[in-house]
Amino acid sequence: MTDAAPLSRDFVWGVSTSAYQIEGAVAEDGRGASIWDTRCRTRGGVWNGDTGDIACDHYHRWAEDVALMRDIGVGAYRFSVAWPRVLPRGRGAVNQPGLDFYDRLIDGVLEAGIEPWLCLYHWDLPQALDDLGGWANRDCAGWYADYAAVVARRFGDRVKRWITFNEFSVFTLFGYAIPWAAPGITDRAAHLKAIHHVNLAHGAGVDVVRDLVPGASIGAVHNRQAVIPEHNDPANAEAAALLDEHWNLVFCDPQFLGHYPPRTADAIEPHVQAGDMARICRPVDWFGLNHYGPIFARVDESRVWRYGWGDAPADSPTYGVGWAVFPDAFRDELLTITRRYRTPIVITENGCGGSDTPDENGAVNDPHRIAYLTLYHAKMREAMAAGADVRGYFLWSLLDNFEWGSGYGNRFGIVHVDFQTLKRTPKASARWYADLIRHNQKF
Numbered sequence: 001m002t003d004a005a006p007l008s009r010d011f012v013w014g015v016s017t018s019a020y021q022i023e024g025a026v027a028e029d030g031r032g033a034s035i036w037d038t039r040c041r042t043r044g045g046v047w048n049g050d051t052g053d054i055a056c057d058h059y060h061r062w063a064e065d066v067a068l069m070r071d072i073g074v075g076a077y078r079f080s081v082a083w084p085r086v087l088p089r090g091r092g093a094v095n096q097p098g099l100d101f102y103d104r105l106i107d108g109v110l111e112a113g114i115e116p117w118l119c120l121y122h123w124d125l126p127q128a129l130d131d132l133g134g135w136a137n138r139d140c141a142g143w144y145a146d147y148a149a150v151v152a153r154r155f156g157d158r159v160k161r162w163i164t165f166n167e168f169s170v171f172t173l174f175g176y177a178i179p180w181a182a183p184g185i186t187d188r189a190a191h192l193k194a195i196h197h198v199n200l201a202h203g204a205g206v207d208v209v210r211d212l213v214p215g216a217s218i219g220a221v222h223n224r225q226a227v228i229p230e231h232n233d234p235a236n237a238e239a240a241a242l243l244d245e246h247w248n249l250v251f252c253d254p255q256f257l258g259h260y261p262p263r264t265a266d267a268i269e270p271h272v273q274a275g276d277m278a279r280i281c282r283p284v285d286w287f288g289l290n291h292y293g294p295i296f297a298r299v300d301e302s303r304v305w306r307y308g309w310g311d312a313p314a315d316s317p318t319y320g321v322g323w324a325v326f327p328d329a330f331r332d333e334l335l336t337i338t339r340r341y342r343t344p345i346v347i348t349e350n351g352c353g354g355s356d357t358p359d360e361n362g363a364v365n366d367p368h369r370i371a372y373l374t375l376y377h378a379k380m381r382e383a384m385a386a387g388a389d390v391r392g393y394f395l396w397s398l399l400d401n402f403e404w405g406s407g408y409g410n411r412f413g414i415v416h417v418d419f420q421t422l423k424r425t426p427k428a429s430a431r432w433y434a435d436l437i438r439h440n441q442k443f
């Protein structure tokens, strides 16, 4: 908890999840396959061969999960819609039972007094579209816009907070250049095309939602982390600079400033058509920031762009599953965004993984997570005092869930999930977050 003065009553306190990570029910009610269903069935795709087939079974247990959120006292819930549940083949025929699921969920969330924040894309591209080239195919931007229109038409009467994409750079870099995520391609040209086509899709998505949803508040979620040369070695400086572009700039700069950053601009030019930059640079209402910790980059000749992930300094503090903890980098990132893009910010993800297990009484204590969150909240406050216009904070995540690379081996929830019985148990951090929210709403 914190002794700091309460924040404004309008400050949004929420939790985040995503469809593939919690829903399960991958073959129910007409859902089509996504690239993550495929990835989970690829040898070596995910740790331990884990899949999202059942995940948290949220598809059937959503009412229990909404009740958990209400008990914690969150004001907002950020979730994603699974494109292949709505359009099983990615385009064409709409699957009504898929839309009906989100109807029930949205109504349940609203009845609990919680505001739904709907993310249109959290990485689960329909497999049928990947078969046509996925994001490396320019047509994918149009397919995405059509999908966004189906969702906006159906839910725009009740949902006013819209997110076009989650973490553009992660799914493009790891999907098309460094094969750590679906679809797992390793190809410079495919990566550059994917960057540009996803940017076009974002711009089209903003326009579609703006047209169809009166009063919509629209943002996109960017993962931004400082990229630091490993060992501060000048030999790693160029690797870090290029990774910084691919990770932090190739989406934010075109979307907010209307141009690509210098190292990428020439390389991407062959894929850019007249009028594209204006299509991408559409006004949004806020900047969504996902942040965990900085990246240390090194030269890696075996990788397609000749950079790779390096090690944090040996004396760095780590929590949970070993991610390095650098709260100052969080404050600095908030201030960098403020200076560079001059926009209000919503922190759409921040949190800490671990291998939390219940004790002999069934309680789940996660002091490492509480310590991490306490430090990061203090830095958010510092950034706000220094001029960052932060409007909300969403904790990742409500539930332990399917983690992309590490399956069920890395628990990020403030609610523990027993993946055998699917029983939910709020952890100590859920009580900590409930107190933090209550404290901040005291006036």
Ligand code: FCB
Binding pocket: 018, 021, 166, 167, 170, 223, 290, 349, 396, 403, 404, 412
């Ligand atoms: C982010 C993802 C989210 C989750 C957290 C731990 O990169 O957006 O789905 O995996 O990391």
